[in-house]
Amino acid sequence: SEVRIFAYFKNFVLIACYLGFGLGCALCRRRINLLATLAPVMLLAMFVTLPWEPLRRIVNELPDAIGAFSGVHIWSVLPVSSTTQLFGAIVLIVPLFAFITLMFVPVGQLVGWYLEKATKGIAAYTINVLASMAGILLYTLLCFEYQPPAVWFAIGGLLLTVLLWRSPRLRWSAAVAFGFCVILTSLGTGKGRSVLWSPYQKLSISPWKSGNETIGYTVNTNDNWYQVMIDLSPQFVTGHQNLLRGVPIEWNAYNLPYQFHPKPPSVLVLGAGTGNDVAAAIRNGAGRVVAVEIDPLILEQGKRLHFEKPYASPRVETVLDDARSYLQNGKERFDLILFSLLDSHTTSSYFSNIRIDNYVYTVEALAAARRLLKPDGLFVVKFWVDRPWIGGRLRGLLTRVFGYPPVLLKAEKSYTTEGSFFVSGSQEAIGRAMANPNLAAYVKSHENVPLQEAAITTDDWPYFYQQEPGLPSSVLIISLVLAVVCWWAIRETGYGARWMQWHFFFLGAAFLLLEAQIISKMALLFGTTWLVNSIVISALLLLIVGANALVQWKPDISSTFAYTGIFISMAISYSIPLETYFFDSLWLKVLVSALVLCLPVFFAGIVFIRSFASAGFSGNALGSNLIGSLVGGLLESLSMWTGLKSLLLLAGFLYLVSFLFRHEESVSKVAVTDLASSQTSA
Template structure:
């Protein structure tokens, strides 16, 4: 049975192509805004941020499939209102043991009030359903407007709008614009440029205005590029929450009459005390602090007589909070140099040597992006990171590491990783005062007589270590947590439902399985690029924004190349894609650190960009032959959901073997593109002479 077509589909024929870009801009802006807003406010979603990405893909895909179905424009204001209501009502939902394999903290209170108990999977599905709704309307509008233009020209406008939305989101992150303002801005743009009737315009504006409810907070707050940061002054100092979870406490170190302050400062000083014991009472003169936060560690270094302190902090808002509101204002001291950088990136690039390197409490409480299951600190607690730190130590230097450990196996994981990098001269201490941290590791690889307790090494030294290939500190073993399998099952059901919807609305449209696998491959490819470049250049929001923008730009160039008939043919593109994926799998990324920054950047751009370019050429060559835009585009977006789920395979396989998964996904896409390849061999494809010559040479 076919759904009755909506006459509005033909009315879009007069649509200007720039409106395609406007729709795409709104899609990206709303998607990135919700990826930041929902996990920050709803604690149950805070460690599953790609859930919102998957929801947006599903909504867009269904909307595109409904290209010729009944108009669903009303779902945009209804969906925006539903998202606002869900987030407001779910602010206190907490994560319990169901998420223990992802993050071991049990969150029992939020910064905004008492917590509400709700099963994790239930809250995740609620978030998914509400966040998908507005994108259904957007997907249908996008497909209809694209269908009124030449196929590849419309796709170019679509990508241009996506680039604009990504750049706007990056600018908002830089300016500290709260993400609750993004849906409001999207509603305004949609009402002005896209909506066709006054009732729809007014309803969209009203739904966008509902997000103004997030302008007020229980505590003073600011949005950093990573977090919602809130704080509150207390007698002992400054309490800081990020994404509604306790994160830091800037101690008033002058309040030594308060037991909590006195005990905590004593814990902080243990690495300095151990240093003095093995250096004839001399304190470390130069100190590197990784994860300097609001300034506690800088305070401790100053109190212990350090003459030079380099404080590395990734989050500018956290640093600014410490600079302004830390009771003793350590960042105003001329001995303290602040570097706003990723800790691992600083270890890679610094050439300075230090008497003491402190790994502060870097637990990030967030993921790098909505497209990669990589926490901000993942690459800090690996064997390779500790070896980088060892390289920066003075000849008789030492390393101190603070951590809060709640699981017995995690003691062994961290100790084994440090022991692997530094050798037997490692000490592990537990403290009875758990505030801020309860475990301390001190390593002195070249300090005679230090550490080396055989019993300690026997007890804690046999655990699996964290590496750059498998950096999942909170996974006890390579596995995919049960909660993710539940999400996989839900996503699988939704993919089947989407195909059923396609067959119901347009039985003659075909399955478009090649577009399904191309969508899965691209999402996984983008995620792999983010992870790879995070290791090279740091897990920062700037790197994230550059990767997204560069990926979209590469797709745009590939599409233009196909339009201008200067791109490789479809068979050539498949060969190029396969070679590029194989090179990424085989290439030893660590070798790039031996080269200057310009060489490293160029090599990384080529490694990450080549497979994206060839995959985009494959998509454009297949897409230009489609009689309608909506169906293949919708199936492609549904496939992107599967790609987002496949990213979790790295938890079992490791980061490198994800490239083998990509090869398998694109091989499936190639098999499903057999008829298109056969047709191109018969009819020929317009390609540039250089590609034609290369193809003839390859077949000799």
Template sequence: MLSARSLADAGTVSDRVRLVGLSFLMLFVELALIRWTGSNVVYLSYFSNFVLLGSFLGIGIGFLRARAKVDLSGWAPLVLGAFVLVIAVAPVKITQDNADVFTFSSLSAGGPPREVVLPLIFLASAAVLALIAEGVARTFARFDNLDAYKYDLLGSILGIVAFSALSFLRLPPLAWGLVAGAVVVAMVLPRVPTVPQVVGIVILVVVLAVESFSPNLAWSPYYKVKAAPNPDLDDNLQVDVNGVPHQVHQTPEFAPGKGVYDVVRPPSLDDVLIIGAGGGNDVAVALERGAQHVDAVEIDPKLYELGRDRHPSRPYDDPRVDIHIDDGRAFLERSEREYDLILLALPDSITLIGGQSALRLESYLFTEEAMESARDRLKPDGVFTMYNYYREDWLIDRYGSMLEGVYGRAPCLQDVLPAYGPNGVALTGFSASREESSIECTEAGRARTWQASGEIPEPATDDHPYPYLRTRSLPTIYAVSLALILLVSLLAVRGVAGPMRPMTRFADLFFMGVAFLLLETKNVVQFALLFGTTWFVNALVFGGVLSSVLLAIAVSRRVTFKRPELLYGLLLASLVVAFFLPPELLLDLALVPRFLAAVTIAFTPIFTANLVFTQRFKDTGDSTTAFGANLLGSMVGGVLEYLALVTGYRSLLVVVAVLYGLAFLFGRRHLGVRAAA
């Protein structure tokens, strides 16, 4: 009955090319699923890590199945096509105004509830990746351990490069489907693909083609962007991202942010910085108010282009405006200009850094250190202002307290737009300055001096950049979901691999996988802070991590450490340095020395950790089971990543050190064997 031919054995492509190609397919599909499901299932814009966790589980299971008699890898295209079809025909919109989940959005309810959606997407992601990974693993087993690992990494690096190139070119999902389908076909040539493979590829390409050629849709590196005139808003252009209303292009007369100028009174507007410039509403208002120069910062190039080409006031055509496609915090840290006005204009990304548990694109704009950085970029009488739909009194109190601490006086709190309708929420703004006369905080501007309404939450910081999380805690939805994920994963591994006892011989590799995922997470967020939360920085970090692993393999092929326990000592030392070195010291450096220092601090423990892994892995007798145990450890590491919501990111290094200590304890007998040899 199982007629789909194995991806691992389907044709005459050499094993080397096949392993690279299938590893490419595995990582490329993982990245595409994270991106595509998040654009179609609203909830995954905030919880994309669930897809990542499912992918890790699936890859681990695929490797554990490598020695099974029945090869299921040939069914991967059909299962992938079915998954994409189901998501496409059953769009999900979810009402989410739960303060415990720090996603303050008002979305219309529709589709199945999240309790159904999240488990199904987790399991479907695991199934797709398990089938692809099984093809990888069966080819993996034909090589020497380190050779197999090397070719797997080469394919993974190529997968990152390819997906990053498509992101750079802003090609729609059809391009992703064509790439995945072409790789599948290439892996089975010169034989004819089976019917399930052809059907799966056709479904995948047709569904993505229909979406890609839908009217008014475009794809940026971050979002699925829909832009169309809204007849209820005088046919002004409304921009939705990932299915959520995001911006409306309006002339200065009707722009929401015009109200902030009822409060701010800097002596001049010679230099204005607008972060979150988007389609250009706030840029147009600043120009109308007499700004002589505007630095407009927008992280998403497509949102800027829509404003450039279709905003009724054409603010980006004005020679007084310089546009910067960049992360706002990164621009603040690099800029040497002083401003009369710095405006954070509704910078609400509604999406996460790729695959991270809770770090949104704008998270580092609302930390204590970011507000200090903005203050340092102001002229002595300059004004800092920010506005958004804050929704929660405790969030208003958090920002008010932070600004009071930074500027030495309570900020001005303003209803930029009052609430309207039975469930309306006011558009609220803060303004702060070192010069009292630069702000006119009066009732005429619907403004008053901020006063705490209750217990003030602790400030968000660069180490704990979660402004939308009220306390250092793990929200109930996460705790329950993660517990269920671990339970399902345990049952799935038990069902695939049989009794768990035989796998305990690779317990050290399991703990290395847990630790390495946390170490990778720490580096992703560290580089996001130092260089911006852009897709490009994210891709460079993941590419750098895999390149460091590849270098460790090259070293381990040529060198056998007679005392491998010393590597653990070097790893611990590098973690200690990373823990005690404050990030603000790196932020104070110029760009080039900052980059060199960051690379050294971040990648030394990664490189050393992979020397530890490769020294252990290269002599294992069962490479696929060993690698599967390591991958399952990575999945558990993805769960433990949520500890950062409680501890902050710096403390993850302590957890990493403990985990590598456990790997050392469970792997001591292997160290002894190597020393004796």
């Protein structure tokens, strides 16, 4: 959140973590240097918090340097490419990547050392996985409480201090370093500005003043403008006509949809935010309003600060959910459905390049929205179109779903942001609205929505902010640079290709791709929310625990059997269309999707733990596996070219390669002892 470019490329952070952790595991027999963790942590804390204006400007301009060079749209970035800018961005990103990598090397060394020294390797690895689940639970609780970075640093420092308790010098070093980070990240946020941390992003809220009067509240996400709370009540508008810039109030962007459908009995607002569109629906006579918002903290701020108090109205029902999830699972039908500037400033998880709203703007999503429209209803998409191909894509999507082109118009800026409108739905209802000569004249004079052809987005290729399928130049260049950095780091540590255990390497690469596509599909089924991600990752870890338990109970289980299970379950998952899982019953949907989509993880867990035992639970094997996961993280970007289903095919191929590289020798003496003792204790 503090380095905004990583809000759009979170998987690069994941790759850095895997590199550091993997190198640490491989180097677990070398002396551990805790400074390699503490120094980068403190430097990163200083980097993102020091109020040095030149540094802040450089950090804030990183998205400009990368986004302008790319086919991927980043908000507020103009499409003016500059090789010099891109080079400068890479010069800054590489040290950040290195800092993150260095932080995890000692942690990986500790984990690798403990696993190698454990007398019962499977039990030790299982405890490690269960601890990861506990970490996810802690993460979930902190997100629920909207805790700032200072609290995260404090908890991380406390855990590390406890781990190092036996060494006074190390524990005090950790306590001092993390204490420094806590103090640094607790510094003031600036006069009149409040900074809050939602599960998705950093929120900054500042009053918008006209003289001594507060006329709005500006909301920034990740230090980038996001939305503004305004007051369009009749009383306020009467006394502040100058704010409207000469635009009649009925043509204000928030009131405009109700020129097409006056006093609708029911309205669905998707992306309700702080409440401007909800307030507009109430002002314009809506009988019932369902307001769907994904970010709980934004919703809370709207309830607390919005001038018109729309969320307090008895006519309004708030729903905390992902827009696609609501569309897919909703039963109620509406007279007016409004996509309210539904745009994302972050990705949905660290495992993919999918942004939170990508699954909202697909053919399948808009078809689901059409299903929730009443026969005479209208569907309105309001969007800030600053790239012609985004306008063209929206027009193409609506034309395909509704069978005819939408009505297009662009509202003027009038105490609000400007916005482009795409109006579809009942042709009869649109015809009646356009019979109003005032509306017809307004539409005719405001049809200047920029349009350019673009590929149609689907659930398999949901990259709404990418013009065409392919590898965006920024992703490709940065991935290549990071690959070179990774290769250099591996070579410089003496952990070269001849020490790599390729069986584990390909297992790691395959598993990361398998995990990425499972999380993407589960996000589509249950919503791209942080809570869904936490639950899905915990479920996958639980399957790994189950695989470990099975191998403890049946140590002679065949790896060939497990590989067969991987390939069969992946083939089933690939062949069943995702819409098959949209059952009316939530529990049936959970059960069937978990069984079909996640089953390959169970078999993959069997293969890994058997192989890990055969390798004597060596740090080198685990390091090879994690470095393979790093490569899988880079390969995940291929879905931006070939689609998400292709990740499953690629994962299957990598599992096949890992099968060819598996060790044929019998289980080592250490592994046999471990398996036998585990079976006896069971």
